[in-house]
Amino acid sequence: MHLHPRRAVVSLLASSLALSGAIVFAPTAGAVPAASCTVTPAANGTFVTISGEGFTAPRNLNDGESTEPLNVDANGNFLLKRFQKNVDYTVLAVNEDQSNIFVNCRMVQPETGTAQPETGTAQPPSTPGMGDASERAQGRTAGGLAGRDAAEASCSERPMPDRSQNHTDAYWEAWVQAADRAFDRACA
Missing domain, CATH: 2.60.40 (Immunoglobulin-like)
Structure with missing residues (x-):
């Protein structure tokens, strides 16, 4: 291990x-x-x-x-x-x-309404649909490649997403999951 x-x-x-x-x-x-x-x-x-x-x-x-x-x-x-x-x-x-x-x-307890907490940094919630599915697929592909490349370079440092690129939350969540999965698989 x-x-x-x-x-x-x-x-x-x-x-x-x-x-x-x-x-x-x-x-x-x-x-x-x-x-x-x-x-x-x-x-x-x-x-x-x-x-x-x-x-x-x-x-x-x-x-x-x-x-x-x-x-x-x-x-x-x-x-x-x-x-x-x-x-x-x-x-x-x-x-x-x-x-x-x-x-x-x-x-804390689950939200029951659709109101977002007001913290000054609220991001609009992503709307499920074809755009999210496409973004998720792109995130999985990019994250998988990043995880594999990071593992080839060194198993001591996990890949980090470059959030300067403009993508949805669905993209970034898929990217992180795919990168972690590919990295763990290659470094096992």
């Missing part, structure tokens, strides 16, 4: 957290607003909305298997949707000098 360094670090952090039962915050000068992260499942169970507030950029989101950069706005908020996963999400600091080194997201 091949252990990836990132997984080992995240597992170590998660184990420490589970034993201590507390969230670790780095000491800072002055009062820093508490950062929080919430995972809200959709009523139909097909996706989750992950929102956060009180963060300083740059930040990453980790689900225990993969890590992806978060788009934190000037107010310290972020909002994104992912396909439903029964996992624990954690927001990680990218720089060592950031406050709130890691914050575990808490799960």
Whole structure:
């Protein structure tokens, strides 16, 4: 079995957290607003909305298997949707000098309406249809190639999506899943 360094670090952090039962915050000068992260499942169970507030950029989101950069706005908020996963999400600091080194997201009850939380970074929900199917297919293809190429280069670093390209959430979700699958298959 091949252990990836990132997984080992995240597992170590998660184990420490589970034993201590507390969230670790780095000491800072002055009062820093508490950062929080919430995972809200959709009523139909097909996706989750992950929102956060009180963060300083740059930040990453980790689900225990993969890590992806978060788009934190000037107010310290972020909002994104992912396909439903029964996992624990954690927001990680990218720089060592950031406050709130890691914050575990808490799960709340599913949304019953169609209203989106107002965080200042809300993205319009994608509408299921032919465009999403096409974007998903393109994301799977590109992600699979990226995962394979990353594995050929080195099994120590997972591929990261280049989100500067303009694609839908369906594309990026398919890209990440396909990249992870191809990478794991090649590095097993």
